[in-house]
Amino acid sequence: MAEKLEDLNLPMTVVTRIVKEALPEGVSISKEARTGLAKAASVFVLYVTSAATNIVKNKKRKALTGQDVLDAMRDIEFDRFVEPLGEALEQYKQMVSARKSGGGKKKEEGEEVEMIEDD
Amino acid sequence: MTTPKSEKDLHLPLSRVKTIMKSSPDVEAVGAEPLYLVTKVTELFVTDLAKRAFKNSKNTFLEYKHIAEVVQEDDTLDFLREIMPRKITVRQFKEMMAKKAAKNGNSDDSSEESSEEESTEESSSNNEQD
Numbered sequence: 001m002a003e004k005l006e007d008l009n010l011p012m013t014v015v016t017r018i019v020k021e022a023l024p025e026g027v028s029i030s031k032e033a034r035t036g037l038a039k040a041a042s043v044f045v046l047y048v049t050s051a052a053t054n055i056v057k058n059k060k061r062k063a064l065t066g067q068d069v070l071d072a073m074r075d076i077e078f079d080r081f082v083e084p085l086g087e088a089l090e091q092y093k094q095m096v097s098a099r100k101s102g103g104g105k106k107k108e109e110g111e112e113v114e115m116i117e118d119d
Numbered sequence: 120m121t122t123p124k125s126e127k128d129l130h131l132p133l134s135r136v137k138t139i140m141k142s143s144p145d146v147e148a149v150g151a152e153p154l155y156l157v158t159k160v161t162e163l164f165v166t167d168l169a170k171r172a173f174k175n176s177k178n179t180f181l182e183y184k185h186i187a188e189v190v191q192e193d194d195t196l197d198f199l200r201e202i203m204p205r206k207i208t209v210r211q212f213k214e215m216m217a218k219k220a221a222k223n224g225n226s227d228d229s230s231e232e233s234s235e236e237e238s239t240e241e242s243s244s245n246n247e248q249d
Binding site for chain 2: 007008009010011014015017018019021022023024026027028029030032033035036037039040041042043044045046047048049050052053057063064065066068069070073076077078080081084085088089092093096
């Protein structure tokens with residue numbers, strides 16, 4: 001659970017960096033635009049999560065999978081993200097299996113990769 | 120021993136995305152794979168929204184109103200309409216006025232003209248987070 005309210009927002013600096021990379025060089029972004037984009041991104045996370053969770057519920061499963069997130073894109077009519085996201089999922093799966101076969105702990109990021117927690 | 124590309128290319132902190140996901144009442148646990156994808160798609164989303172908003176800008180300055188315009192015109196962005204109204208809310212307006220009044224001691228009509236555009240410059244000095 002989130003301890004502080006800020007924990008429920010994505011960091012504005014990071015969101016701004018993504019925006020700057022997306023736009024031509026030399027574009028300036030007003031503070032309100034930055035705040036707005038960061039907020040939009042945070043709400044988007046929840047929106048996608050709830051769409052994906054709905055799929056899980058309908059299938060009477062419990063755990064959320066990558067495929068559910070992918071399927072959720074169609075449900076919320078973000079079809080344009082299906083393709084790039086599908087590629088990302090493939091890459092991710094390859095990476096995970098490569099890491100597994102590559103033998104054990106190469107780095108200490110296991111937490112992010114393997115963990116399925118239940119608290 | 121190189122870090123796999125697909126994980127490195129993420130900007131947003133996975134831990135924060137996870138916290139947000141878990142704030143959803145239906146979510147108990149978040150596995151690494153869905154977490155990765157949600158993070159990834161959120162970055163795609165931000166990129167997409169910024170690019171489209173920038174098309175509404177006539178120069179090299181991206182403003183709030185450009186984003187709000189995209190949000191109001193695209194029905195798939197309906198979920199953002201409440202947090203990104205085309206115009207500022209009464210509450211925000213009042214807060215803005217209150218701040219202004221506190222800052223320069225006068226809250227006359229002159230300040231009422233100012234809309235969100237002007238406040239961007241000024242708000243840089245005060246940190247208003249809610």
